[in-house]
Amino acid sequence: xxxxxxxxxxxxxxxxxxxxxxxxxxxxxxxxxxxxxxxxxxxxxxxxxxxxxxxxxxxxxxxxxxxxxxxxxxxxxxxxxxxxxxxxxxxxxxxxxxxxxxxxxxxxxxxxxxxxxxxxxxxxxxxxxxxxxxxxxxxxxxxxxxxxxxxxxxxxxxxxxxxxxxxxxxxxxxxxxxxxxxxxxxxxxxxxxxxxxxxxxxxxxxxxxxxxxxxxx
Numbered sequence: 001x002x003x004x005x006x007x008x009x010x011x012x013x014x015x016x017x018x019x020x021x022x023x024x025x026x027x028x029x030x031x032x033x034x035x036x037x038x039x040x041x042x043x044x045x046x047x048x049x050x051x052x053x054x055x056x057x058x059x060x061x062x063x064x065x066x067x068x069x070x071x072x073x074x075x076x077x078x079x080x081x082x083x084x085x086x087x088x089x090x091x092x093x094x095x096x097x098x099x100x101x102x103x104x105x106x107x108x109x110x111x112x113x114x115x116x117x118x119x120x121x122x123x124x125x126x127x128x129x130x131x132x133x134x135x136x137x138x139x140x141x142x143x144x145x146x147x148x149x150x151x152x153x154x155x156x157x158x159x160x161x162x163x164x165x166x167x168x169x170x171x172x173x174x175x176x177x178x179x180x181x182x183x184x185x186x187x188x189x190x191x192x193x194x195x196x197x198x199x200x201x202x203x204x205x206x207x208x209x210x211x212x213x214x215x216x217x
Contacts, residue, residue: 002031009046009057016050020057028065028110038063039110044103058103063110070113071098074106079198091196099198108149115152120193122149122157124183125175131161132173139163139167147203 002025009020023043028035037043046057062083063072073079073086079087079099091097096113100106100155112119126147134140150158156174163171184190189209191198 002026002034010055010120011048011051013075014048014051015051016048018049020046022057022059023061025062025064028063029067035065035110039107040169041103041107056086056103061106063106065110065113067113068116069094070098072106072109073097073099073198074103075099084197087198088196097198098194099200101200101202105202113148117149117152117157118177119201120190121175121177121180121203122159123203124180125149125157125159125173125191126203127206127210128175128180128183129161129173133161133163133171137171 001021004021004023006019006021008017010017023034026034026038026043028038034043041056044056044058045054047054058074060077061072061074063074065071069090071090073083087097089094096119098109098113098119098147109119112122126149129145130141130144133144134141144161145164146162148160148162150160150172152158157175157180159173159175159176161171161173191209193201193205199205
């Protein structure tokens with residue numbers, strides 16, 4: 001069951017404090033409307049009643065999807081012993097446990113795991129898409145404004161990459177799951193994440209897998 005409470009939030013623009021509802025737990029199966037608000041990011045959107053500015057308000061949240069068997073912990077910090085211990089039995093039953101450091105990672109992770117995609121392979125596909133873009137388009141990493149998972153179709157992970165100041169120049173690439181699995185098998189740098197402890201599996205993680213001791217990918 002989803003659980004919420006009301007807190008005092010502070011506007012980052014004018015400093016005005018106001019009441020704001022946050023969700024400690026979202027159960028996607030029981031509350032599909034909350035699931036949709038998580039994916040859209042609306043659950044973290046706030047409007048100051050004083051200056052009327054809109055802003056994103058990130059807070060710790062446990063997201064449970066029983067149908068697709070995964071639990072997400074949205075927080076910049078590790079979940080702590082209590083949450084890890086309480087979810088260990090779910091991990092033993094095959095649930096995927098992940099920590100998401102940002103709302104952007106959180107919304108993407110829901111879509112990835114709902115599609116039944118392996119998020120390790122998705123991050124590898126993103127990494128490869130960036131390398132291909134830089135090499136084939138003669139671009140620099142700073143030219144890239146976003147790298148997003150789009151969908152999983154017919155055994156292929158589709159990644160969309162955008163560049164330009166407005167992020168309006170899109171470029172998509174399709175990566176066969178079979179090819180990505182072979183890349184992992186042939187690599188001596190890839191390590192599987194520790195599922196029981198809510199690992200971060202994101203862009204920083206995949207870069208760290210292919211970085212040398214000096215920190216260069």
